[in-house]
Amino acid sequence: MRPTTTARRLLALVVLLASGVGLSASAQPAHAPRPTVVPLHAQLSPSLAGPMVNLVAVGDSVPAGSGCGCTPFPDRYAGSLAATTGRKVAVSNDGMPGLTSPGLLTRLQDGQGVAADVAAADILTITIGANDFDYAQADPSCPGGAVACFDSQLAELSHDLNSILARVAVLRHHSPTTVLLTGYWDIWEDGQVAAFTGPPYVAIGDELTRQVNQRLQQSANAGGAIYVDLSAPFRGRSGKDDDTGLLAGDGDHPNAAGHQTIAQALLAATPTQRSQQPRAVTTSPARGSQPSPAARSAGRSSAGVLDPLVAALRNQPG
Numbered sequence: 204m205r206p207t208t209t210a211r212r213l214l215a216l217v218v219l220l221a222s223g224v225g226l227s228a229s230a231q232p233a234h235a236p237r238p239t240v241v242p243l244h245a246q247l248s249p250s251l252a253g254p255m256v257n258l259v260a261v262g263d264s265v266p267a268g269s270g271c272g273c274t275p276f277p278d279r280y281a282g283s284l285a286a287t288t289g290r291k292v293a294v295s296n297d298g299m300p301g302l303t304s305p306g307l308l309t310r311l312q313d314g315q316g317v318a319a320d321v322a323a324a325d326i327l328t329i330t331i332g333a334n335d336f337d338y339a340q341a342d343p344s345c346p347g348g349a350v351a352c353f354d355s356q357l358a359e360l361s362h363d364l365n366s367i368l369a370r371v372a373v374l375r376h377h378s379p380t381t382v383l384l385t386g387y388w389d390i391w392e393d394g395q396v397a398a399f400t401g402p403p404y405v406a407i408g409d410e411l412t413r414q415v416n417q418r419l420q421q422s423a424n425a426g427g428a429i430y431v432d433l434s435a436p437f438r439g440r441s442g443k444d445d446d447t448g449l450l451a452g453d454g455d456h457p458n459a460a461g462h463q464t465i466a467q468a469l470l471a472a473t474p475t476q477r478s479q480q481p482r483a484v485t486t487s488p489a490r491g492s493q494p495s496p497a498a499r500s501a502g503r504s505s506a507g508v509l510d511p512l513v514a515a516l517r518n519q520p521g
Contacts, residue, residue, distance in 0.1 A: 256284065259295045259320045261307060262330030262385075265465075267298030270456030277328065279466035284326075284473065295320040303334045304363035311370045322374040326381040328469060329367065329428070332415050333390035335360055341407050349403075350410045361418045368426030382428035383469055386416040388437030394447035396454025409442070431472045436464045 260266040260277035268275030281292040297317045299306075307329075310317040321327060335356055345352040364384075371382060391397065391408045398405060416434060423430035437446040447454075449461035457465065 254291060256288070256290050256292045256325045257295070257323050258284070258292050258326045258328070259297065259324035260328045260330075261297045261310070261317060261321065262328070263298060263302045263334055264300035264456060265298065265330045265333075265385075266296060266328065267300050268296075268456075268462070269300045270451040270453045271458055271462065273459040273462060276457070276462040276465040276469070279463055280328070280469045283466055283470045287470065295324075298330070301334055302331065304331050304360055304367065305335075307331050308363055308367050308370065311367065311374065318374055321371055324375070324380060326383070326473070327371065328383045328385065330385045330387075331367070332360055332364070332419060333387055335363075336390055336411060336415070338391055338404065338407070341403075349407050350414070353411055353414075357414055357418055360415065361422060364419065364422035365426060368422060368428055372427070381474060382423075382426075383431050383472055384419055384423040384428045385431045385465070385469070386419050386433050387412055388433050388446055388449075390415055392454040393437075394445060394450050394454050396447075396450070413442075429472050429474070431468050433465060433468060436468050437461070 258277065258281050264270070266275055266277050275296065275298070277294055277296045277298070281294045284290075285292045297310075297320055299310075302310075311321060312318065336353055340352050340356075341349040342352050343349045347354075368382070368384075371380070389397070389408055390412045391404070392400065393408070397408060412434070416432070420430040420432075422428070434442055437449055438444045446461075449457055449464055451458045451461075
């Protein structure tokens, strides 16, 4: 029996849908079933979805683990990343105590050692800038106050950060790379050690750290990196919490709990879903330029709680 007109229309609609020409979003049922949540490792972006992820940490004594005698944050971050994604993570920790931003740029330009590690990095963490500033230069007689004594160093820091990110882009041949640029809780001693030194030391250190972090975030936003705030995890949203419990006895470097805090902040900032592709690191803009609102939005501060899916996977046994 020949199909009726109504039956033919229904058949045509079925064929149309099967061919991939679907209804618009507005025409879909209001109570469509939720998509199935797939394991996190199935959502990894291409550069992180292979059997091995290369993690490289560069910077100063913080990634190097100075003053702690504990497992530093690059290894802790790698362990959490491996547990979360089900991928093997190879770590190259190239942290160097006392390293400045010009020093890091030099290490990236020699074509060997650190530069070779960065060239092979799927994920790169950068912690740099604190050693560019010396409290001995803080002079209340400087025009604008003691913090203004560091204006030229702040400008040089921005220039060096832009050059570092541009060099990373060259080493990586502009391939998609997850670059995580961390801020600082304090560029000098903090907690009870800083309080013992005196209020002027604390006040100058707090304000200079704020300005350093601002420069770090601006460069991250402009250069295709992700800025990872460490001020809030260490000192709370107000920036006034006592972080002594996260610091080694010298008050300058993180202890084991502090390194774990940094690792958690990095994990929370790591793009893992396909909607959060690692960005191709770009060459930085001209010195002194300001990022656009879109760039400021893209380079987010990531000190918050772990994504619920990440947290759930981390809590799974085994």
